[in-house]
Amino acid sequence: MKLTELQQQFSEYLLYQSSELADLKITGPFAAEQLMALYRNNFYISITEYLQVCFANVAALVGEDFFAQLAKAFIIAQPLRCASIEVYGSDFANFISCCEQAQSVPYLADVARLDWAVDRAKSELQHAEFPFARLAALPGAAQLEIYFQLPPNSILLASNHPVLSIWLGVKQGGLESIDMHSQESVIICPDRIEGAKITALSTTQYQFLAAINNQQNLQSLSKLDNFQQLLSASITAGFINNFIREGEL
């Protein structure tokens, strides 16, 4: 048997696309099905364990068995396409939002989005302080054409559910006091000390930061109500830590 055929059949068995093993001519201390089951289990378990670390609060909300089912369905639907697993899982939240079995927990996808954002933020080194001197050196007209930037790997999340309260409730062991009809918006930023900093945002703050993410320049932003106050508070909190000029977009 050619190596390509062997690896194709082996792969198909792992992915439940085939149950045919005879051509592989497997020998060993146990039946071929039992030996291949070790590899198949290890494949799903290792990726599930990785997802469980990335999506710890999703796992805590739904329990180990349901999470394993969810992860297995995701692994089959969206196979790992990168040699390094560290980038896998970016679409897990969207998968959950479309997953029929998960519809009974309507906020689950947003909790997954928050888990993922925290996980990504933790891997980022955030050193940049806002470059006030560079901004001051620009002529007034040029200042109006700058675009503010959120720190790399920062994520804005607007949810129709009290996502941060639920996320914190899962970590702290209680969801009883949460108003499940409320809505919350948050920003997740890398943080030198905590790894990731999660901050609840008012609707106005969220809209302001979303406008920055949508590449509205300073001239456009300055027309918003409370612009000065929002800008100052956002820079102080570290939600904005850089700017670029028109030509650098």
Add this chain to the structure above:
Amino acid sequence: MNLLNSTVNNHRFSTIKDCAIGIGLRSPHHLQILTEQPPVGWLEIHSENFFQPQSQQRQLLDKLAEVYPLSFHGIGLSLGSTDPVNKRHLALMKELIDCYQPALISEHLSWSSFNGQYFNDLLPVPYTAESLTVFCDHLNQVQDVLGRQLLVENPTTYLTFADSEMYEWEFMNEIQRRCQSGILLDLNNIYVNSINLGFSAEQYLAQINLDAVQEIHLAGFTRKTLDNGDILIDTHGSEVSEQVWQLFRIFRQTCQAPALIEWDTNIPPLEILLAQAARAEQEQIDVLNSQQVFA
């Protein structure tokens, strides 16, 4: 060894000393190792965990590289696959290696991808002439790009293919001969395979090309009960077994390659790893002493 006294020079290490005992660097121990700088001979990282240049992981590695000799152990190159070598993955690995110039770089005798789909596992290679050609082609490409020699680690396999044409040690030796690569010999893998697949671990050690072995791995396994009996699983989740210590004592009589305590699952407090490293030190001192007695 008093590592701290020898590392005050602000430089990185290009070699790992013979018989030096290292430990695998795992995230639960990052902070403790950084602050306490325990006197281990070297550290081994999983390369893929440090690919992102602007990351907290890299910041940590910058600091540790000033204190410890490093070895980079990869799990994603899938050298035994019929898929071409993943150029993006290789480029990331090259950037990492060029940045830190680790003393040793290693990968596995296995495959983990087919047709662009990855399995996050080290899957078994049939020991055939075709597999050998595929593996060596890929290994040569990687060594050419990196400009460095790679060590190839013997795998754990729970099955064999009837089409295999040679023993694993013959396959390992032939890779080394064709590619001028090195060998990373995992004694736990040899023991686990010897029990599961029914061969002599001592014979394996006697047949492997001793001169090519530049690193040794020591780890623990788990016993799993199937319908028809027990099978040993290479979990790297427990202390090194007495049987593997015995293999280490045998192998140390003839091989001075640095050895690593590898622990990947159910990761214990750092002190347990350091105690295992201390035992490895003691085991090799005992071997050395017994050789002197009989000299």
